[in-house]
Amino acid sequence: MRLKDRVALITGAGSGLGLAMAERFVAEGAKVALVDWNGEAAAVAAARFGAAAIAVRADVTQVAEVQASVARAVEAFGRLDILVNNAGSSHGKGPFETVSEAEFDRIFAVNLKSVFHYCNAAVPVMRGQGGGVILNVGSTAGNRPRPGLAWYNASKGAVHNVTKTLALELAPDGIRVCALAPVATETPLLATFLGEDTAEKREQMRGIVPLGRLGRPDDVAHAALYLASDEASFLTGVILDIDGGRSV
Secondary structure, eight states: OTTTTOEEEEETTTSHHHHHHHHHHHHTTOEEEEEESOHHHHHHHHHTTGGGEEEEEOOTTOHHHHHHHHHHHHHHHSOOOEEEEOOOOOOOSSOGGGSOHHHHHHHHIIIIIHHHHHHHHHHHHHHHHTOEEEEEEOOGGGTSOOTTOHHHHHHHHHHHHHHHHHHHHHGGGTEEEEEEEEOSBSSTTHHHHHSSOOHHHHHHHHHTSTTSSOBOHHHHHHHHHHHHSGGGTTOOSOEEEESTTTTO
16 A cells, blocks of 8 residues: 555546546545546546545635635545646647637646645645645646647646746655656547547557557556655656657
């Protein structure tokens, strides 16, 4: 049990990567608060894990709701050891000038501002406990950007940068900060990255991944488990590519 007696809060946990991470964490002994803007999806997901999980409906862009979700996790489980900033959004693939200001604001609010809000809410709890782990979900788009996703790429590049900065700032508090950088993965956001979710588009993407396939949620969940565990106790500021060699 690599996370026995640990408590994690995962955003965007009603489906996709967040749900896969929650499942892996619970299997390794953690208690988990599954946070999602879709409260029904979070509740259905949490019900799979019984007493090991709670569902919390929250808009990760709204500071009051973020603070309330952290307080709820601490109230339910007594502490907070692991924060996973997983909630994400993207614009559809296309030229940068076709993205509206509203879409731009939404992408940066979900992908970056949520990290700001959750770190502000969770770090005082972790400091009071003597340490913790923060995992931010970035993307290969943040370190090897490609045309057609300009503003999404920029938001994930910012996530990578702040991960390294916070790793330095929080090291004296015993708080490790790392990021996960998946390639295109089988999640509800996949269609936005491909432009359209067709067999031809999937084959094109597989063709540029050296290991020959798209990512799977379990790939990210296993990496998150490692970084959250004591096995990674000497790692901080790491941006871990989970990409089948795409970024080499």
